[in-house]
Amino acid sequence: MSGETQGKRKFSRRDFLGLATIWAAVISGFTVLAGVFRMTKANVYYEDSKKFKIGKPEEFPIGTVKQLDEKRVFIFASNDGLHAITSVCTHLGCIVAATDWGFQCPCHGSQFNSDGKVIAGPAPRPLPWLEVSRHVDGNLMVDASKEVKPGTKVKIYL
Amino acid sequence: MENSKETGIKKLLENIKKLKSSMAASYIREGKPESDMSRAAVMFNNFFLHFQGVKTHLNTLRPTYTFGLGLIALFLLVFTTISGFLLMIYYNPSIEHAYNTVKDIRYVVFGGDLTRNIHKWAGEGMLIFVILHMARVLYTGSYKRGREFNWVIGIVLLSLTFVLNFTGYLLPWDQLSYWALVIGSNIAQSPKEITDILGITKFFDIGGFQKELLLGGTIPGKETLTRVYFLHIMLLPLFLFTFLGAHFWRVRKDGGLTKPDDFVPSISPEKMGGIFTTHKTYGLMALARGKTPAVDRDVENTVLSWPHLLRAETAVFMLTLAGVLIYSYFVSAPLKELAAPLIPENPAKAPWYFLGLQELVSYSAFMGGIALPSLALLGLGLIPYLDREQDHVGVWFSSRQGLYVTITSFIVGTAVLIGILVIVINFGWFRNWWPDVPQVLITLVNPGTIWVAFTIAWSVLVINRTDSTRMGALALFTLFLLSFLILTYVGTELRGPNWEFYWSRSQWPVH
């Protein structure tokens, strides 16, 4: 159509403006959409801190197996030191129960050995070991957002 | 001035006297439905009736053609909508009060329990009848001849019906709600299984994004309930009604329901009254482009929608209402204990219609929760485009061969699926055999993916053997229905604590 007026120019001003309008609309549409989705993610959540104190080392004599329900972790104390394993199943988030041989998830039957390694069921990953550290006030702290290598234990008995 | 004032008052009095008849006339604009002319005009001019044609094909009125399934789904939707409005009067979407207000509705509010049951059972009934309706459409080949797009709209409606039911049972904030949210949100997060394998989770965590979008956090909490409530009462119903409008519009524009090409009426249309040849009101509709019932062939076999279609619809309505009322009167919708974020139930089961998926999820979260359901929806949606044969429309199972293929697929499919399940239940899967098997292998090769691969292979085989894509469609859909049935049964009846296998609930260990 536009070719009639000027043989060389395939693209008339009208075509250009039309296309530009459409693309502007598409791009701004996506920008708005991105903004909308960003808006759904608040900058701060109403949730407990992932890093929390669990008590003084004396409270964990050798042989302790303690489940901190609220914090969703297990604490184990042995000769080699102390470690924390999450109680949240890596499959779909149910709370696992400690058994003689390890952990059992009630939801879809995942089983983990006492190191958290998957031995049966659909869980895709082992139960993570969580970072344990010592706070300046002498309390032990667990950071549930930081995984450590399985086997990492904190020496607390001198 | 004096004069006109007098006549003005007079006119007013006169109008007041005539109020009854003039208001009636404005409402019953076409006159009383005593002649074919006025009945036709009502159908044509009334907003609520014009979704239907002035005339209806006799085949559409055959009870054994549609079984009224789509209509039943529609009426159930009407009941859920109305009962939902009533529930909203008391329900409070906050984690402090939600559970207690639902309890109030159950035990304190007059008619509350019945209303809640109606809402619950009509909602779940929709699932059943939407699936049955879809089966009717498929087995009669009614996704053909211009109806391809409406089939796709149907798939959207099916998905919306599922999601509406899901968001619904999250609202009472009982144990079921809470753990369904934990599991549901982690399914939303499960693309992580794949991004982890590819090692790109750090830059592109689509799973994590979806989870936080649903939860408004990382664990279910007050933000979550607000979002779920908004979805359940606003956004999803809005979508559902919009798509439903499009669905009905398309049924009309695609020329009404399908009918066999060689339709022979069992009763003569004359006997049903109003063959309607003298007044040509359908002349107007011939202007509309595309097919409409009137310009279609076979006008002789149509009858006036008023009263024939409306009468049939009213009957279906009354039956549906009676069914829902009776069921809701006797069967209470469940309500579990208040949500306890630290103690999952054992077993933590979703409502029955998700237990088939839960069984698949127990093989692999990503495959069972996301990939396979998406693939199933995609496959269903593609059926009209992969099978474009245009003959035998409007006939149940198309032909004897179609019936044969359907039955064979059902038997073979049942045997294969049960075979797979027997293996999993007796011998476990890869991880029980080779403890160090990499996760990729389980994600890719598990009972769920093997079964889906089989359904595809079987359908292709059928197409190859019969030289007909329609037969392939029948086979594929039959296998889909059958997997829904069997997996739902296994998840509901045969799975107990720790998702272990039990022949019946009575064998579950008591602790």
Ligand code: HEM
């Ligand atoms: C909320 C869910 C739905 C409602 C309320 C609904 C309602 C209806 C109604 C009332 C009809 C008229 C004929 C009949 O009753 O069978 C119809 C026709 C149709 N529906 Fe649906 N439907 C729904 C979902 C679906 C689904 C899931 C599909 C398929 C995937 C589908 C595909 C069709 C098609 C193709 C027709 C035309 C049938 C023909 O021409 O014979 N619908 N629907």
Ligand code: FES
């Ligand atoms: S959530 Fe633990 S096995 Fe599914």
